[in-house]
Amino acid sequence: MPILTKSKYIKGLQCQRLLWFADRKRLPEPDLMQQHRFSQGPIFEKYAKQLFTGIELGDLDFNQNIEKTKELINENKTIFEAGFKIEDLFVRSDIFEPNGDGWNLYEIKASSDEKKLPIYYDDLAFQKYVIEKCGLKVKKCFVLKLNKEYVKNGEIEPEKLVEKHDVTENVELIEGIDENAEKYLETIKSEDEPPITISVNCNKPYECALKQHCWGTLPENNVLHLTNWRQYWKLFNEGIVDIKDIPKDVELKPKDEVIRKAVAGCQVVVAKEEIKHFLKTLKYPLYHFDFETFDTAVPLYDNSRPYQKIPFQYSLHIQQKDSSLEHFEYLASGDEDPRIKLLEQLKDEIKGKGSVVVFNKSFEKSVLTKLAEDFPEHKDWIEVVLSRLVDLAVPFQAFHYYCPTQKGSYSIKKVLPAITGKDYSNLEINNGGDASIGYFNNFIKEKTGDNKFRQDLLNYCGLDTEAMVWIVDELNKLINLN
Numbered sequence: 001m002p003i004l005t006k007s008k009y010i011k012g013l014q015c016q017r018l019l020w021f022a023d024r025k026r027l028p029e030p031d032l033m034q035q036h037r038f039s040q041g042p043i044f045e046k047y048a049k050q051l052f053t054g055i056e057l058g059d060l061d062f063n064q065n066i067e068k069t070k071e072l073i074n075e076n077k078t079i080f081e082a083g084f085k086i087e088d089l090f091v092r093s094d095i096f097e098p099n100g101d102g103w104n105l106y107e108i109k110a111s112s113d114e115k116k117l118p119i120y121y122d123d124l125a126f127q128k129y130v131i132e133k134c135g136l137k138v139k140k141c142f143v144l145k146l147n148k149e150y151v152k153n154g155e156i157e158p159e160k161l162v163e164k165h166d167v168t169e170n171v172e173l174i175e176g177i178d179e180n181a182e183k184y185l186e187t188i189k190s191e192d193e194p195p196i197t198i199s200v201n202c203n204k205p206y207e208c209a210l211k212q213h214c215w216g217t218l219p220e221n222n223v224l225h226l227t228n229w230r231q232y233w234k235l236f237n238e239g240i241v242d243i244k245d246i247p248k249d250v251e252l253k254p255k256d257e258v259i260r261k262a263v264a265g266c267q268v269v270v271a272k273e274e275i276k277h278f279l280k281t282l283k284y285p286l287y288h289f290d291f292e293t294f295d296t297a298v299p300l301y302d303n304s305r306p307y308q309k310i311p312f313q314y315s316l317h318i319q320q321k322d323s324s325l326e327h328f329e330y331l332a333s334g335d336e337d338p339r340i341k342l343l344e345q346l347k348d349e350i351k352g353k354g355s356v357v358v359f360n361k362s363f364e365k366s367v368l369t370k371l372a373e374d375f376p377e378h379k380d381w382i383e384v385v386l387s388r389l390v391d392l393a394v395p396f397q398a399f400h401y402y403c404p405t406q407k408g409s410y411s412i413k414k415v416l417p418a419i420t421g422k423d424y425s426n427l428e429i430n431n432g433g434d435a436s437i438g439y440f441n442n443f444i445k446e447k448t449g450d451n452k453f454r455q456d457l458l459n460y461c462g463l464d465t466e467a468m469v470w471i472v473d474e475l476n477k478l479i480n481l482n
């Protein structure tokens with residue numbers, strides 16, 4: 001008999017096709033980054049549960065868990081992973097705590113982002129609905145999340161790490177669970193795969209696991225590549241899917257006009273004057289710089305916070321005006337907090353004058369700012385580096401250069417092949433997520449990192465800054481044309 005669980009209910013809210021594939025265990029394997037995110041939940045849960053005196057039922061099998069829950073409810077005990085089943089509905093609650101003539105329900109989320117709280121209301125509302133159908137009264141609903149201001153100093157202090165939010169009123173406002181549950185059970189039972197219904201829900205509340213598959217059915221140059229999301233959803237919902245089908249009298253935002261022009265003419269669109277202006281802001285020698293970082297829900301090191309980006313590697317290409325290049329790099333060993341040695345080495349290598357060129361400044365800026373805060377002895381020179389940052393993504397973000405192969409993106413992974421014809425495909429590690437989680441898993445968690453893996457990491461990060469050198473060279477060539 002099909003069972004609607006909490007996680008399936010939430011998938012149904014996002015999209016019934018997603019629910020149908022999830023129920024048949026036909027979703028693609030999560031990538032390394034997603035696996036890492038999922039792995040953080042149980043680590044945080046362990047600390048959140050330390051704030052309660054409860055009995056853990058998470059290790060019991062399905063039936064034992066439900067029976068034991070009934071037993072402990074009769075004894076008025078706090079339960080971890082309490083299981084409730086009624087008809088074809090089933091939920092397991094992180095913490096279930098007696099409160100007078102009723103119960104408190106706690107959902108533990110390894111998230112530090114307060115803006116995400118509303119995502120969890122539906123989750124709690126479904127649990128409350130099932131539990132109350134079982135004849136129990138849920139008086140209060142809480143989310144236990146990470147306190148993003150918590151700074152580790154010695155042993156983890158659960159009472160400071162965990163932040164409690166009373167969301168009872170928000171949860172009580174949620175309606176329609178009955179109808180939804182009925183609809184989703186029908187979907188699960190159906191032999192027919194629900195149709196693709198592309199909408200904002202493909203990214204909300206999470207990027208759907210089937211997105212690549214569903215969105216892969218769209219035309220090569222579709223309106224979802226435009227930058228103005230209000231306008232592209234409006235066009236899409238009106239049935240205008242291919243960029244070439246946008247009526248001429250529909251006015252687009254300037255960046256989207258660039259995309260339309262590039263697609264219509266199958267050509268690269270370049271705003272030479274704007275690029276020239278950008279290149280003039282570069283002061284030689286250029287210090288092309290890139291960090292790799294990892295993060296964890298529960299901080300590993302003193303002077304760090306939940307999900308703080310911890311830099312473990314950098315690459316630095318120093319390019320002189322005459323195009324000569326020097327390369328420097330750092331990669332931690334995994335034994336200790338990587339930030340201290342990294343800072344000492346970086347201080348020796350970024351010296352003198354010249355622009356510090358990064359691609360997508362907000363990331364490097366936020367990592368450097370936190371380093372200055374956490375290691376005040378390095379604050380002065382870090383502030384000088386911050387004042388010298390120049391963002392190479394700017395001309396691409398402004399669409400002063402655009403090639404249709406970028407598909408609306410200005411990430412370095414799209415810009416590099418568009419402008420130079422080179423890419424990351426020959427590398428063992430070819431994206432930041434794999435580098436970050438690869439380092440964390442191999443060098444910190446399992447301690448199995450070998451020289452080959454170190455070299456793969458060095459190759460990847462090195463290419464990120466070499467790519468910046470090539471991009472600047474290509475931009476210079478472009479403005480010198482004609």
Ligand code: SF4
Nearest residue numbers: 015197202208211214
């Ligand atoms: S990608 Fe969109 S249409 Fe496809 S299953 Fe996910 S939410 Fe549904």
